Amino acid sequence: MRLLHTSDWHLGHRFHGRMRLEEQGAFLHWLLEQIQAHTVEVLLVAGDIFDTTTPGSRAQALYYRFLHQLAGSSCRHVVIIGGNHDSPSLLEAPREILRQLNIHVLGMVDDQLDKEIVLLPGQATEAPELLVCAVPFLRDRDIRQAGAAETLEEKGRQLRQGIQDHFQQVCQQAEQIRQEYNPQMPLVVMGHLFVAGGQTQEGDGVRELSIGGLDRIDGSSFPAGIDYLALGHLHLPQKVAGNPTRRYSGAPFAMSFSEVGQKKEVLLIDCAGREITPTPLEVPCFQPLASIRGDLSPLLEKIEALKAEERPYWLELQYEGATVIANLREQLLEAVADSQVSILRIRNRRIFDHALQQSKESETLDELSVEEVFARCLEAHQIEPSQRQGLLQAFAEIKRAVAEEDM
Template identity: 70%
Template sequence: MRLLHTSDWHLGHRFHGRMRQEEQACFLDWLLEQIELQAVEVLLVAGDIFDTTTPGSRAQSLYYRFLHRLADSPCRHVVIIGGNHDSPSLLEAPRELLRQLDIHVVGMVDGPLEKEILVLRGNDNRPELLVCAVPFLRDRDIRQAEVAETLEEKGRQLREGIREHYRLICAQADQLRQALDPALPLVALGHLFVAGGQTREGDGVRELSIGGLDRIEGTSFPECIDYLALGHLHIGQMVAGNPTRRYSGAPLAMSFSEAGLTKEVLLLTSEGRHFAVAPLQVPIFQPLASLRGDLAALMETINDLKATATPFWLELHYEGEAVVTDLHERLMAAVADSSMNILRIRNNRIFDYALRQSQEAETLDELSVEEVFERCLEVNRIEEEQRRLLRQTLGELRQSLAQEEEL
């Protein structure tokens, strides 16, 4: 069989205020082309279809239009799980309708484990693939809160709950495999953070539990899994060095720190229970560039980029010693006659000065929640031990708010 592993589309995502529908539509068009060119029979989407739990109509239109177009492709099965950004109820609302098209959606954990175990059958109705479709596991899904529990106790229970869920569901799937055909390949999907996973600054990976309370070791997954398709981390990577346990990564850059980074989806070829993995490089549909230097260096690089006539989205870091009072105006004028757009200007000299003077030098919409919080800790000279406790408290508050948002 030929399968395709992708995740973290984040449809509806805004990039520094810019909508990305055209870019995301180009990716979905390209993905459909690859499914046809590579004769892909099974599509695996490991969570974070949407960027928020309340996606707009245009984001939902991209999603359903893509699923509709799959009907005319070689792809016979689609398996989709919910991620931490997705609304479980929104994903599952059309579940029974989509199942008639061999599109299997598991947005949440509820009821018996059988819901998360799929037997995919060929045209002759014989089983050809077993799938454990495990959505993002929320705190309430896998443990019961206890009175006066410590963060360490909560973290231990979370990790044990995640490991136990995978152990139980894979054991049940493996038992089913022995009854159907011991040579049947078993694929597991998941959406979580494995300890040691690589991230990039500002890449959008939500840290709902500060300190990695719910990160599990890469060796925690049952051996009976023949291929593990993970989502959540936006950089494609192997898990614990295992070529058949992988993150596909987000197909589009989620921050300027990913400018120029190769993005990919993973083409899988199975022969029995053996899987070969071949990355397919995703084209860059919207070029990004992050530039650093003093004013002269920035101007020179901007002119070099203008000569390429490429419609870059730019992030500029001014690192000169001189205070340039009209920096913003001069930089914006430099790109006025081009197809490039400046989305972010960071004046590091002004920032350093403002931090020392305990003054705000940037608008809040330029900063993440974590950046604002860290600035407050720095300005108020909070001791490191107190910082750790405050970060954990912030994580708890954000997790609570995120869960209320989903209800």
């Protein structure tokens, strides 16, 4: 049986104000072609289907059109879990209808753990050939009860333990089912979470749901009986602790200019009994990006080189010259006029340095995480160290509530 693992589509995402629906539609069309070309039988989508809990109608149309088109392909089963960006109720609303098309959607946890266990039959027989534990993004309220006067560290420890316990319990039930049907049946586990040691990229939009990453769990927390672990949440494709059968597929698009030139992938998974062979499949770049830096003359030269390619580049420019140029923006925008190149971001370090010449720090708001901005506020208002822990704890609660709010 051949599977395909993908995640973090973020349909409806805006890139520096630009809608990406055309780019995302091109990816889904390409994905459908690969499913057919490689005779994929099972598609695994590990969360963050949409970019927000209230996706627009066009983003939803992309999603449902793709699912409809799968019905005519080699793909016989689809398993989808919700991510932290998704609305659990929106994903689950058509759940029963989609199930008739062998599309299994798990948007939220349930009191009955067996609902997260999906048995998939083979093509030649109705006997199950694949066992999938589909664990959606685990929210704080799903796995932990808040207590009075808890410290931030205690909440983080309870959250990590709750996540670990949930995976252990689901996998334990799945193992019992496997032993009942066929001990050699492969067990695939899906999750949407942050495993400690995972790599992120500056500005890639991965949400930290607690200050200091206290919700990150150790890679060794997953049961040993898992044959393949299909994860979502981190946007860089990567192995978990170097294990080739425990992986993040990563997002299929660059989520920030810091990812320019980075290869994106989905994963083909071949199952021969419990022998699992993952093979990365590189995703083409459907929207060219470029980030160039330097003095004005080199910037203008590189812009001309990009224009000569006659491709619709989205461009980030970082001016690093020694001279303060008051009309820098106007000159750069004029350079791309009447071309396919669009400037989405200009970072003028010299203007900023000049404005903050009395300060020892040189940083912009978009270079800081929300935690760092809050820390700067505490410093600026000279908050006493004894009061900071309580404020940080309150801030973490607010941030988590905003991230988890199901609109």
